[in-house]
Amino acid sequence: MQVCDILGKRAAHAILTEDGEELQQQQQQQQQQQQQQQQQQQQEQQHQQQQEQQQGQQQQQQQQQQQQQQQQLWHVRLSPSEIIQAEDLLQQIKLAKDEAWSQRSLRGVAVAAAAIREAAFRLISLVHKQKKI
Numbered sequence: 001m002q003v004c005d006i007l008g009k010r011a012a013h014a015i016l017t018e019d020g021e022e023l024q025q026q027q028q029q030q031q032q033q034q035q036q037q038q039q040q041q042q043q044e045q046q047h048q049q050q051q052e053q054q055q056g057q058q059q060q061q062q063q064q065q066q067q068q069q070q071q072q073l074w075h076v077r078l079s080p081s082e083i084i085q086a087e088d089l090l091q092q093i094k095l096a097k098d099e100a101w102s103q104r105s106l107r108g109v110a111v112a113a114a115a116i117r118e119a120a121f122r123l124i125s126l127v128h129k130q131k132k133i
Helices: 002-074 080-102 106-130
Strands: none
Touching: 080 106
């Protein structure tokens, strides 16, 4: 009887020990998985934060560029006759653009494009003469 009891206790202890080791291994695996998931989440959060920061910086740069362009525009002073001349040139560009869109031949588009270039060049020249550096 005692031998059977001892063997039974040993067998029970061995089973419990194996079960305990399995539980420990499972717990360790779960902990490792949780740690990996946390690391992935942290990396994703950092990546998102970096993207948001970059987007914010890009927006700031664009706003600064727009402000600089607007400030540059205020340095140009045109007389009333020059304003009328600039408006006429802009109207010529618009008409030439409309003409280019309505053309069916490549030659007609080329003629309209040349008119746009000429009017744009004259407009740029007019503005550059008046630009104060």
